[in-house]
Amino acid sequence: MSHWLIKSEPEVFSITDLARVRREPWSGVRNYQARNFMWKVMQPDDLALFYHSNANPPGIVGIARVCSQPHPDPTQFDPASEYFDPKATSGHPRWWLVDFEYVATLPRMLTLTELKTDPELAAMTVCQRGSRLSIHPVAAHHFARVSQLGGWDGATRPIPTPPPPHTISFP
DNA sequence: GCCAACGTTGGC
């Protein structure tokens, strides 16, 4: 299994939005490197760190999971979309995406400042100066450390809390 | 195929 980091501007689509909709086609990516990761490298069940960019503060806020095979980004065919691409055809799509599903919100968000401060995490791509790639691989040991520092126990589905036994008290 | 101009990303 591979690990990834995916960026999103929270004012556009946040971890809270993903938690609500549960599953989201990662549309609008218009960078070939990022596209290639979704198109040819990602596998279902791969886990991703969800990063809030252009945020205050920026940082890693949650965990998502790849939950589909690659498929064409529908926004490329939609003239009304800001992501419309006149050079794309249904016979030859240019932009591919995968769907991500919500896994967890980190109990403790890790700000970019904290990532850069941590001696191990400072080597992450997202910490490097000028790093702009919105989807990129993450080393397994970085993923593990982020999970640990963020307080995520690694459970890939929330444990349902059973309702308390209903007791009727008689006065 | 080079590279200058331009556009975008994203931290600060």
Place this chain on the structure above:
DNA sequence: GCCAACGTTGGC
């Protein structure tokens, strides 16, 4: 809002 870094475009 500024600006550094990077990606894309298009003239030649």
